[in-house]
Every structure is written in C-alpha cells, then in structure tokens.
Amino acid sequence: MDSTVLLDAAVVTRCRRRVHLEHDPAVAGTSRAALDATTARRIADAATHRRFVADRLAAYHPADWAEVSPGLPADQRCSATLALLLGGAPFVWGGLLLADPESGRRGGVELLVRHHGGYLPVIVVRHKVTDPGSGARTSSLAQPGLVGTDPKRKVRPQSRDQLRLAHVVRLLQAAGLATRGRATGGVIGLEADVVVWHDLDAPTWPGGRSAMAEYDARFADRLAVARAAATEEEPLAQPSRITECRSCPWWPLCGPALRASRDVSLVLRGEDAVALRAAGLSTVDGLAALDPAGDPPVPMAGMSFRDAVLLARAWQRDLTLVRRNRRITVPRADVEVDVDMESFDESGAYLWGCLLSGSDIGMPSGYRAFATWEPVPTPDEARSFAAFWAWLTEVRARAAQRGLSFAAYCYNEQAENRWMFSSAERFAGAPGIPTAAAVQEFVSSGQWVDLYAVVSAEFLCAHGKGLKTIAPAAGFGWHDPEASGENSMRWYSDAVGLGGAPPDLTQRARLLTYNADDVGATRALRLWMSSEQVNDVPYAGDL
Numbered sequence: 001m002d003s004t005v006l007l008d009a010a011v012v013t014r015c016r017r018r019v020h021l022e023h024d025p026a027v028a029g030t031s032r033a034a035l036d037a038t039t040a041r042r043i044a045d046a047a048t049h050r051r052f053v054a055d056r057l058a059a060y061h062p063a064d065w066a067e068v069s070p071g072l073p074a075d076q077r078c079s080a081t082l083a084l085l086l087g088g089a090p091f092v093w094g095g096l097l098l099a100d101p102e103s104g105r106r107g108g109v110e111l112l113v114r115h116h117g118g119y120l121p122v123i124v125v126r127h128k129v130t131d132p133g134s135g136a137r138t139s140s141l142a143q144p145g146l147v148g149t150d151p152k153r154k155v156r157p158q159s160r161d162q163l164r165l166a167h168v169v170r171l172l173q174a175a176g177l178a179t180r181g182r183a184t185g186g187v188i189g190l191e192a193d194v195v196v197w198h199d200l201d202a203p204t205w206p207g208g209r210s211a212m213a214e215y216d217a218r219f220a221d222r223l224a225v226a227r228a229a230a231t232e233e234e235p236l237a238q239p240s241r242i243t244e245c246r247s248c249p250w251w252p253l254c255g256p257a258l259r260a261s262r263d264v265s266l267v268l269r270g271e272d273a274v275a276l277r278a279a280g281l282s283t284v285d286g287l288a289a290l291d292p293a294g295d296p297p298v299p300m301a302g303m304s305f306r307d308a309v310l311l312a313r314a315w316q317r318d319l320t321l322v323r324r325n326r327r328i329t330v331p332r333a334d335v336e337v338d339v340d341m342e343s344f345d346e347s348g349a350y351l352w353g354c355l356l357s358g359s360d361i362g363m364p365s366g367y368r369a370f371a372t373w374e375p376v377p378t379p380d381e382a383r384s385f386a387a388f389w390a391w392l393t394e395v396r397a398r399a400a401q402r403g404l405s406f407a408a409y410c411y412n413e414q415a416e417n418r419w420m421f422s423s424a425e426r427f428a429g430a431p432g433i434p435t436a437a438a439v440q441e442f443v444s445s446g447q448w449v450d451l452y453a454v455v456s457a458e459f460l461c462a463h464g465k466g467l468k469t470i471a472p473a474a475g476f477g478w479h480d481p482e483a484s485g486e487n488s489m490r491w492y493s494d495a496v497g498l499g500g501a502p503p504d505l506t507q508r509a510r511l512l513t514y515n516a517d518d519v520g521a522t523r524a525l526r527l528w529m530s531s532e533q534v535n536d537v538p539y540a541g542d543l
C-alpha cells in the first residue's frame, strides 16, 4: 500500500480530476491559475469569521479554553493538539489531528469539544446552517454540549458540512479519541449564535444512506484516484468541465486539453457530459452530428436533447447566441422600470437600483438608487428598502391612474424575489415595509418580468446566459472593465469599510455606476429583442 498519499476533508467534494492533478508528479511544476479575487476574499472573510467565533467562545469559557497556534509547523501542531486531547482539555481550538497513513487521512478542525470521555468535532462556516422552523438539535455557545430539539430552527441541509465532519470523526476514531456512540458533529454558522448538531449516522442522504456512508464511499474513491496518480498508474479521473472549473487553479491545464479534444462537456455540464461520454459520444462534433429530432443516446438531465445538439452546432460555429424561434417576443409596456438589487453575501440587500423609462407619469425618468451605506446587516436596510418599495408603488399607481400599462424587469428574479420577501419578513412592521402578501401580489401580477427567463425561452446560449455574456450581443458595454457580481463584493467591503478601514467613497461611486449599468443592460437587451436587429442572430433551425 502506498502510504505517501494523505488527503484532507476537501477532497470528498472536489473535482476528481483535481485530486488526480494534485498528486500527479508529472504536473507538479506546471503553472496554475492564481487565486481569483473572489476566492481570496472568501478565504479572508472566513478567517475573520472563525476568529470572531473563537473569541466569543473563549469569552464564555475562559478557564477551559485552549488554542493550538496556527503558526506552528504541522508536526508541532499535531503534538500540541494530541497533548491537549490526552490531557482532557474541555475545548480545543485550531487542532490538527495526527495523520493516519493507513487510511490516507489528515486534517484538523476548528473546535473539538470534550464529551463523554471523547471528543466531538465542530466546524465554523460562513453560511446559514438553519432556517425558521423546528427540529434542529442545537445548543448555545455558552453550553455547547448536546441539548434538545430547537423549537425555532430547522436544519438547513448542507451536505459539504456533514462530509467535513465525517472526515474528522474518522480521524478521531483512528486516534481512539472519538466520543462513543453515534457519529456526531456540530456546525456554527454565519449567525454564530448556536451549535447545530448533526447525527452523521442518520439515513438522511439519498437512498437511505448516512453521511458517514456517503463520506466513506467518496473518500475511498478519491483515495484511489490520488494513489493512482501518485504512482503514475492509469489515471482514474479525466477532465470534464463543471462549475468548479471557473475558480480552479488547474484550468490552464484542463481548459486547453478540453478544447483540443473538443470535449462534449464544453457545451454540456455535469452528469449529461459524463453520461454521453460513457455512451461513446465524447466530442462536441459527435453531438452536433446527431439528429436533434431523434432519440437521445442517453437520457438527458440538464436540458432537452434537441437543445444539446443545437448548442453543439452553435459552439462549432463560435456563436454566442442562436434564436430558438423565428420571431422573438418580449413583454413591453407604456411605463417600464428596470430593477437590479445588490446584496452582500447573506448579510443584506444594500442597493435597489431602478431605471424608469417610457410614457411620462410626472416622475423623473432615468436611474435612481435606493441604498444604505451602513454595513449590512443594519436596520437602515429597512429604510432603503421601504423607500424603494414606496417609489415602485407610486410608479405603478401613476401608470394605472393614467390608463397606461406597466412592467418592471429584472435579470433572474430569484435574487430580487428572495430579498424582497426576506425584507418584508425581517423588517415587518417598520415604516413603509410591505407585507409578504403585497410582495407576492407584485411578483405574481404579470408586471414583474424576468428577462433571464425570456432569454432562456428565446435563445440557445453556447457560452452561458449571464447578463454580462448576453447584453454585449445587444450592443451594450459596461463602463467598468472589471464589472462583475463577484468583484462588486470586494468593492462593497471597501465602500462601507468592512474590516475597520475608513469607508472608500470612490468604491460607492463605482458600485452605483455598476448598478446603473446593470439596469441599463437589461433595458438595452429588451429594446434589442424588440427590434429588427435581433433577426441577425442565426436561427437554430437553420444550423
């Protein structure tokens, strides 16, 4: 058995090819993509959040608190952790467990809590881990032992969290330091108010599997992939384009390889590409040659077979867009508003940008923004949302009074809807905040138009359906060459002075320009879709 491969918890949710590449000596010196700004920001934010939680826990348990310094070399961290655990320390923060060459595991965990003579792992994450409801097993940070059922929270399933915990449970078991009984682990989420405990032996996964069983199967697979790579045997994982590729350091290697082989995953993602390849159809050209009206060689999960074939043909011709239908239709109205909301992670929606156009209703046309520049979460978000809602309601009312039709547009309504409903719920009773029923009336009124859905119905998009990809076809360009949703997160951090720096007013202006451009882009897109120019886009049936 090769004992040189040691894997941490991340491998079980990571691309198999990436696991291969990370252990393949033949590519050890290959240059990789630098960490993108978004990933770097997420890592920094997660570290800040972990420190915040650690300080809060330490304040509750000053006499029982022990930390293993992250600055120590790994072997010293391991021995310091082991000494604390063998000494029965009640809480150990930042521990690194002994690697287990036999099983191929290594890793650490944010917190180890002594419980019934052993230790329970607790991870700290920067996402929500519960929703309103009941049934979660929680305990307070002041007493993070196992307690009963929470009457106010239900668990938000986070498979990645459970798999991370399972990894640590196996490491603790190998060291003889796990709490006996059912495999259990805790998560402290974004709110940092409770520990949510997961029964990792419960059959809550598809097929009645437990998190432990799922973890064991995935880990065994990744271990085989890594060991085959390390010993330069036949690779057990090949590249296939997936969402993870966007931020993967190995894309400079995989991207050209996929393009060179004209791999079918360039137009299909995930399971469909894997299934087609398994059926012997591995190239875009092979897919493009099939009859779109025929039977698919394998059942398709992500899109219809017809669309898949036509997308492959569009890709062959390097077309960003093709028309599904000869005539393009998009809802239009006398009075029109383009809306774009900006949020910061799970913390709040800090900006509602609106572009009013069309018939005169006695209100200034053009762009206006409803914003709070107090860092979210803040009660001031209620004020800015109420102002947005009052303005939108006024526009609707004036249009109705004049007998004019009205429509409001967004690009992918999920985000806007989520924050409208969330604001109605979070700020219920505050001045000007609509009820959830009022929000529901608006989003289901027929006046709220999701242009993303319209684009999806009218076009096949070989390079994605993001607004930044599609709007240039309508001749629209953003003022800021770095405009992107991901970058806007970084700008927001600076704009409100997260992390203690003074607020950067130039970044506020940058965000407003970016938001104004986003609503300008949706307007340009629908004007173009209503024009004759849209007929310059090739029709799918002609490919």
Ligand code: SF4
Pocket: 015, 016, 017, 018, 019, 021, 238, 239, 240, 241, 242, 244, 245, 246, 248, 249, 250, 251, 254, 255
């Ligand atoms: S670029 Fe994509 S296929 Fe290649 S290792 Fe990364 S995630 Fe996997």
